[in-house]
Amino acid sequence: MAEKRKLFEEVTIPEPQKPVAQTGVIDRGRGGARTAIRIWLFVLFALVFLMIAVGGMTRLTDSGLSITEWRPITGSVPPLSEADWQSEFDKYKQIDEFQLQNSWMQLSDFKVIYWWEWGHRQLGRVIGLVWAVGFLWFLLRRQIPVGWTPRLLLLGALGGAQGAIGWWMVASGVTSGEGMLDVKSYRLATHLGLAFVILGFITWYALMLGRPERDLIQARRAKETKPFKLSTGLMHFAFLQILLGALVAGIDAGRYFVDWPLMQGQVFPRDAFNIEPTWRNFFENPGLVQFMHRVSGYLLFVFGIVVWLRGRGSAHGKTRFAFNAVMAVLTLQVIWGIMTVLYAAPVHIALVHQALAVILWVLILRARFLSAYPIATGIRGT
Known part of the structure; x- marks a missing residue:
């Protein structure tokens, strides 16, 4: 039988437990891959930096017009036989740069400038591949932080535009009978300018991903x-x-x-x-x-x-x-x-x-x- 309470006995009412504060909620879930995405961006940064350097070397050695066609897929394979090399050289002989400036060149000389331009284009393909593989990897695994998908897509879109602008630039110098010895300078400026824009976005994104979202909001x-x-x-x-x-x-x-x-x-x-x-x-x-x-x-x-x-x-x-x-x-x-x-x-x-x-x-x-x-x-x- 339960004991009777006294008239003025204190009754203790247990206080409800306060919920324990959970830290880092804003960075949970799909924010878990920030570090991995940042590493991927660093790889892209290094490749774009190298691309700019190789592009500069291509320009300084007057190699940019050595490949007279734009073949985004099949162009990834360089000439494999002497006949292939001669075919590429014959195409180069048709443009003004060879006829007015480099008519002294032999096939061995042509190969030097060809490799610089081919390497520059090939590096562009590598950058595109690294972006595509990385983006799809994070997207399919649902590891891209909320709000970041459009930003990462922008990098790919700018990279694709850069390839098209690169050919637009080269096409201005692949002429016959017009006296062009180089690409048009304003097209070169557009090409280089976009490279710096891409590098700028990569840098900014890497800086943002280097700190938790809650820290950025407070800062x-x-x-x-x-x-x-x-x-x-x-x-x-x-x-x-x-x-x-x-x-x-x-x-x-x-x-x-x-x-x-x-x-x-x-x-x-x-x-x-x-x-x-x-x-x-x-x-x-x-x-x-x-x-x-x-x-x-x-x-x-x-x-x-x-x-x-x-x-x-x-x-x-x-x-x-x-x-x-x-x-x-x-x-x-x-x-x-x-x-x-x-x-x-x-x-x-x-x-x-x-x-x-x-x-x-x-x-x-x-x-x-x-x-x-x-x-x-x-x-x-x-």
Whole structure:
């Protein structure tokens, strides 16, 4: 029999248990492959970087017109017999570059430039394959984080467009009777510009995937607006300078004026507007194109100093370091650019100049990212 309670006896009511907070919910489920996707992006980054370097070598060795046809599938197989090689050489003999500039070439000489262009195209196929295999792997295993499928698809779409633009560029130089010795410089600039756009997206995505989603959401609240806007401006300015550099490379303008700070003793080059119609001078006149590249470089350096002074005032140590790195490489790039001019753009110096442009581009993006998503620091800002 149950014991009777006393009239004023305290009755203890058990408190309901509070649910235990679960951390990391925002990154659960389909966010589990962030690290694997980031590694895949690093592989793509390395391949695109190599692609830019090989493309630069292809341009500097005048190899880009050695393959006169666009065969996305069958072109992956190089000539396998002497008859195949002779057939490719005969096709090359029909274009202006051979007839007006390289008529001295023998088959052995042709093979050298052919391999550079074939390697450049083959590397493009490898990049496409790595993207397709990686994307399908993560998609079929449902490991792509929510909201990331369109972003990763964009990389593939840009890569496909890059292949088409590459042929559009080459086709401008595969002519007969028109006197073309190279591809059109503005098409080369489009081709290189898109490569940097692709590299930029890969870099930004890798930076985002390097931190948990919840950290990015929290960091965004501490966004440093002024450095972010300035670094965005620097990013666009640097991209313009890259395009101008492509115009210089497209017409070998770096080998026409090999003095500095003047240009053949003049502040402004002679015959800067001697091509008709006038607008063509901005793409085809070596003096004017190199002058634009020089002046743009000076302005970029000055603006870079302004951005650096603002960025080094950040409250976050890693953000300050990022802007310091940008300023260091920007300074080195200016010095190297002057040296490239003084030595008439030899292959090895020109390739380093291009590689520094890639490094600077990535560092600007990193500084911009850390301005948008600063990493929390201690009291001393370290």
